[in-house]
Amino acid sequence: MTLRPKLVLPTPQRSARPVRWAFDDAARLCLLGEQFNCIETNERGCILEYTTRTSPNGQPLTLPITWDELDALERDGAFTFERKGYSLEQSRKMLRAGARRMRDLPKKQRETIAWKRMLIERFCQLQAQGLATMSEASIRNALEIIQSTLCREAEETKAKKGAQAGSEIITLRRMPHPSTLVRWLKKMPDTSKESAMTLMDGRCNSGNFIPRFNVDETAILFRCARAFLMKEKPSIASTNTMMRIEFRKVNAERRRKHLPDLKIPSEKKLRDVIGSFTAIETAAGREGLDEAVNLFRPCSGGVQDLVRPLQRVEVDGWKIHLYMIAVAIGLWDHFPEDLRNAMKPLRMWLTAALCCTTRCYVGLWISKTVDAASTLQALRMIFTDKTALASSFGATTPWEYRGTPELMVFDTGSENYNEDVVAALTDLRIPFLFPQTSAPSARGRIERSHRTLDQKLISNLCGRAMPVQMRKQYEGEARACITVDEAVKVILRYIVDGYHNTPHAGLGGQTPRSKWLDVSLEFGVPRCPDIHELRLALGVEREARMQASGILVLGNWYRSPEQHALFQKIRNAPVRTRYDRENLGWISLQLDDVSWATVPGPAWMRGVNADTWMAARTDLQRRFKIEAQMTEPIVLDAIAAALEVDREARGRRGIIDSPLTQDMLDAVQARTLAGIAWTDDNAVPAQRPTGLFAGTIPVGTAATGAPDEQDRQRGSTPTSGGPTQPASAKPSYKPPKRAARETPPTPTKPKPVRSWTKRDTE
Template sequence: MTHHFRVSELDCLEIAGRQHSLVSLNRTGSIWSRLDDPSVCISLTGDELIRLLAAPDTRLRRSFFSSKSAYRRLRHDHNYLQSVEPEKRSKALWQSTCVQVFLEAEARRETTRTERSIDALRCELERRVNLIEEVDQDLGRKPRAGQVLVRRRFPSARWLLEWVRLAEKGGHSPLVFLRKKSGKVPNKRLAADAEGLLAECVLGYLDRNEPTQEQIVSHVKDRFTDANAARVLIGQPALSVPSASTVRRRIRGLDPFEVMAQRKGIDAARRKFGFFENGIPADYPMQRLEMDEWQIDLVSLLGESGALDCLPPEERARFAVGRRWLYVAVDCATRCILGFRLVSTPNADDAIRMLNLIIQDKTPIAVAAGCESSWGQSGGIGQLFTDQGSAFVAEKFRVAVADLGATYEAPPAGVPKLRARIERLFRTFGQQLAPMLIGRTFSDPVARGDYPSEKWAALTDDELAKVFTLFVVDIYHNTPHSGLMGETPANAWKRLEAEQGVTPPPDANQRRAVLGIPHSRRLGRHGVRVFGINYTCPQLQTALLRGAGGEVDLRIDPEDLTHISVCLGQEWFSAEAVSGAVHGLSFDEWLVLVRVLRERFKEEALLSEHVVREARKKIRAIDAEARQLRRVQPPHLTADMLQQEERRLFLGLRIGPEASSATGAPEHPHNRGRPGPDDLFGDVVEPAGPITPKDGGETAEPDVTSDDEEWTFDD
């Protein structure tokens, strides 16, 4: 499948530190020119761009050259909310919530952009903001009497309008609130009243340059001054210069939809006004997404299959049963499902992992489930619409969405038509998929009757994952959709991708920095060591040379241990594993591999790298399909789990080339003495080399000589 991505002249492609701007784009690929030397151009097909974005030194900064991005860069020095101090980050998100609640009220015509109107609704606006903030603070806690909930004082009408203007100038990113504006432009009283000339002047407000009302007032005064001078010359009386209140009244009298469409574009006008009645419109893939959680209309076995597979349904039903929840994301333009995830209970961590599925090609999951069709629908998120569930209003989820460069919207609760696509999709699951499965719960007790749902529960988590994957990829995506005028979602994606293009996904470093599992490690001569693997990059080496020390924040992608992201200052950099033996391995594969090698070679102090590679091939062949399906199932890794596994299994494990900084002992490459308490296995993995067997086929101990005290495992 050839990818066609939707990029623009406002995007910046950074390759090895050099910035490139888009020159031209068509269905076959794109051409980019270097900013410092426009005569140097590169051409990239969609597939080449995908491979390039996976490289550690490539970044695609969407809308980097736009006025809104430039405005944000003038106000702050941060690229991600992840790098902001918790208190400042919370306040910025709170300010963003205040703006969002006001804009929702304005769109419903409950208030206008005047201080008097806002003061009349101030208590209700404050109540809505506090409700969202309290849901976030209660996330993960069992409600108890006496728990402390932090509330912030709601801003005055004047400051709220100032925040709204800041948000609109900065593209509605919470980052725009991180630093206060140094100067303040005083408000002016505006003017207007003489019909023909006044109407012409007021229409100047409908311009994409977005002139302010003050500029229109000045323009009116200038035009009337010039007109009056001309009228005096021909003996006509001067026109009365319109008053400020008249100018304001005429501007407010303009059609709101037309004003928004002319000043900010038709997409912004549809987003502000249209979707409240007609759902969320979208013109191309990944422009607008809807995401929600749904309790599956099915009672299932709470666990993975395996030992239960050979049991009949009535025996399997004796085990723990219940109803799983499902996170689903759907593309509004094509109705394609961009991912789903089975969870035990709704939570912000699984919602964030759902974001990771949205931006990745899920064809390996489809292959593991035995699908006939591919599942390549993916890309960068434009706007994400959710309800006001606790997982979605959580700070960590909103931070992740903002750092991915997407816009987050949470329309008012209790109005399902605002998320019409996702609500209709859940109804499709209940009407088309549930009847094919045993143990369904039906829509209500009356419809259920005496159907023994719990008794007939038979499907496990991995079976549910396979069933939903087959239904989504092979049935739903290839079934004519009434909302697409009879076109299938898969064909709609192919057509719109070819015609309009798809927003490209985040680069590998951004995806890890935003969605990776947080970790921390001490910086040393070996770089940073995680799970017995040494990682390094030029930025880490420079930091060490300049005397940097202490803990370094990391982000880890458990699906691929080839690279990790390290935070130095306020910037995230990609560090690569020193040993090629772990390239392409997932954490699960590395965990199994280390357990096997420790058990098999517990009597030996050294392992050659070819042993690791051979074991790796065997384990990957066995685990390939199951590993892909686990990406959409409830079990998942957390930072605490990673730390627990590292303390228990990776104690003292080091891999890397001999006599290098990766070993941590470059000054003694061949003469190591007794290891310290953290070096139980010392250098477990060494470069491949000949090992002379003893008589009888046993492996000889390595020839180690040292002035230090020698040791063996018998010690």
């Protein structure tokens, strides 16, 4: 069960009857930021009078309030009360002591006040017993009695503790002069604790406060101290040397003018001046303004009241502190030579989406550069079950965290703050937020997760990118030996199996995975958008031209009644389409300015992504260059082979930026039109009309119930996607008989032999 504050904190118990409070005349009340005096009370409540407000006619303003309302305001911290706040005696004591409370005084002063108070109490006791009077001789005798009593009590205390009597010299404060004790008695006429602060002496205000340096010396001192607040970060010793040089120059100039030399401050004085600068002023001068703002920005410990899964998802890009070797494996072998042979060490970008409630990674994308595409890919993973991806890397823990975020928070980088990301989030109806610029604390949890990944994992790998001042000792680029695929495998396995199953301090020691399971069972997870909505919001948009066979996208024909109706209106005009690279089973076709239609493709393409399909097409074009048509079994065998090849590279396809650029997809689309077409045997279900003009032009028996004359004369052969014919129908068209050829005269020169071509003659 989730530990929420309302389950942990005790519930305040209300008494059956409110308490009637009594306020003296000197009491000071503060209610909702206003000062009041209590002028009247009864069994229902009290009447308060404003001390700073009056009515327009000069009459005092009052406020009636019941005891229940006063108790409620006190529980909320909106009511404060100071007893004897306006009494003249108490104000004099506070003014004389320089503090409002006893605990505000230094410990040494409190000990001194306690010593004085103890002497006054002991003397008052002797005076009450008749053993002392206010004469000087009697006071001196009483102080000797008090001193001997204190020594005996100290010896007894040591004996009770098991120490040997007389083993240590008992040190007591020196007894005051009788006149001093009389002065203390006048300050504290009674032994009440309220007047104890009047016994504080004025030693804290003693000393010579006259400035030791004149105006010219102070100006040079502060000007040199300001040099300490520079980005070069000079030391105090070097600043002191610079100050002494400056004073020597000024004194040399003053000697020429017959003026006395200026006193040179000591290094201790310089340290005192530097120490008087505020912390934010020092940080701004030595670290920079941006760093100072980040260090001293108010922080409330993160966003509070997060209890539901995906209630707040933070997205951020991080350049991984590790040099990797980009090598080609698996599906990369199907692409250009320069891409396969890229071996230069590089640093990849990690775009992560973190659920702030559970601290679980719900999206992860690694790419060579960070841009809008990487953000959209990380966003796409939030709606996907990533367990198969994690299993391909050998992870044993499921990575099933998915759903629709209630709020997404980004930084203002160009990869996030652009029209593509904003449009996708708007279409998915996901609220989003861009906090203040250069404010990492506004996204503290995702920022801290990058640091955790760097400390717990990246710092242990060879080839780590070091700060500038450490690069000479450790050259990360020269020591790079881990490939991109190996690094991604390590990172993913650590996140899924390690980080998600490690107790998290921000969750009270609970693991992120356990937290997800708890809150998802308690509150439920917001449902993901369907595949068609995801395709419209996050799909790749391309311009295509319709044909009688449908729309050709990545080598597959997509057709539907809506598509064909639009084809009859605009024919070969360009149309807008969108396809999901993670699922090529359907595409979306724009019918008008606001409407989109879902156009299905071959059944075997459902669930197949673009990378796997391109690998299968490349293999098919290599194996079947002569055949004009491919049937479903051949295509399925090719896809199965591509999936087998893709098994080792599935992680790269699922989490690393794909090498398939849009230009490559366009090139494949262009090559698709040459030489190979696909026979879609199952494109149209049996229960739906299969006529090419079904729904628009009556065909066969659909119009009259019997074949008409034109059908009998024209005749047709059933083909996939063409008009249907009854099984007994025979074509009425007969080719005409060939006319007899006339024998041409024998030419004088023999003509070259040419191949005979079959053709019809009139």
